[in-house]
Amino acid sequence: MIKIADNDFNVESHINALAVGNPFGCRIKSLYNTYDYNLPFVDFWAQLIDGNPTALIARLETAFILQITDYADIDELSAFMRVSGAASIIADGKYKLCIGLDKITGPILKSSVVMENERSFTVNEPTVKEVYSVISKCASKNFAVPSFESFALDVSHRLSKNTLRIYGIKEKLTFISCIMTLAESDDSAVLGALATDPDYRNSGFGTFLIKYINNVLVNEGKSVFLHRAPDENIDFYNKLGFEHFGTWAEYS
Numbered sequence: 001m002i003k004i005a006d007n008d009f010n011v012e013s014h015i016n017a018l019a020v021g022n023p024f025g026c027r028i029k030s031l032y033n034t035y036d037y038n039l040p041f042v043d044f045w046a047q048l049i050d051g052n053p054t055a056l057i058a059r060l061e062t063a064f065i066l067q068i069t070d071y072a073d074i075d076e077l078s079a080f081m082r083v084s085g086a087a088s089i090i091a092d093g094k095y096k097l098c099i100g101l102d103k104i105t106g107p108i109l110k111s112s113v114v115m116e117n118e119r120s121f122t123v124n125e126p127t128v129k130e131v132y133s134v135i136s137k138c139a140s141k142n143f144a145v146p147s148f149e150s151f152a153l154d155v156s157h158r159l160s161k162n163t164l165r166i167y168g169i170k171e172k173l174t175f176i177s178c179i180m181t182l183a184e185s186d187d188s189a190v191l192g193a194l195a196t197d198p199d200y201r202n203s204g205f206g207t208f209l210i211k212y213i214n215n216v217l218v219n220e221g222k223s224v225f226l227h228r229a230p231d232e233n234i235d236f237y238n239k240l241g242f243e244h245f246g247t248w249a250e251y252s
Contacts, residue, residue: 031163179195
């Protein structure tokens with residue numbers, strides 16, 4: 001049975017039970033801590049079997065996140081997602097959902113140790129507009145840049161709720177490289193955009209910022225996850241010391 005969060009169903013206890021040490025659970029818990037479930041563009045569900053939570057589902061507009069356990073009813077989840085109106089779904093690639101959408105997969109990487117950072121740059125916290133100016137220069141087939149309006153609204157709200165953070169490096173008065181968390185919970189964080197202005201690449205800025213944010217998060221007692229794009233930056237993250245954790249699947 002899949003139940004939606006409302007005044008009669010406390011989904012928070014189920015999120016807290018399942019989200020520990022899991023990148024999809026981290027994203028769902030972070031979203032829950034950011035937005036009230038009564039808002040029209042957000043929903044949260046839990047799948048229950050014999051009263052026990054076996055999966056979590058979160059929706060932000062038409063983008064869905066699933067956390068699935070080995071005890072979940074995959075057929076029920078697949079049927080639910082087929083009628084959900086989802087434009088995109090991200091879930092653990094270990095489980096095969098039959099939902100009639102195109103699918104791509106890639107590796108999930110994890111770090112839980114401090115990384116030695118040989119370089120030294122001054123780190124600042126850029127504004128949302130400054131971050132967008134950097135990432136808008138870094139569009140690729142695996143990185144579609146959202147509109148500024150939707151990006152600014154979501155990121156600003158997450159910053160106000162402490163479920164996201166951003167660090168960057170300036171050259172003179174202009175930010176040239178930045179990194180942000182996509183989601184944060186009590187015990188985990190998922191890294192989001194790492195972007196460096198193409199005119200300033202191969203100077204160590206990206207490597208420094210990855211290590212910097214990793215070390216801040218690890219020192220706070222958090223495991224650090226990232227979803228690496230298929231066939232991109234393999235050597236880069238291997239050299240940094242990230243370990244293979246699993247596989248993500250995105251349906252769209």
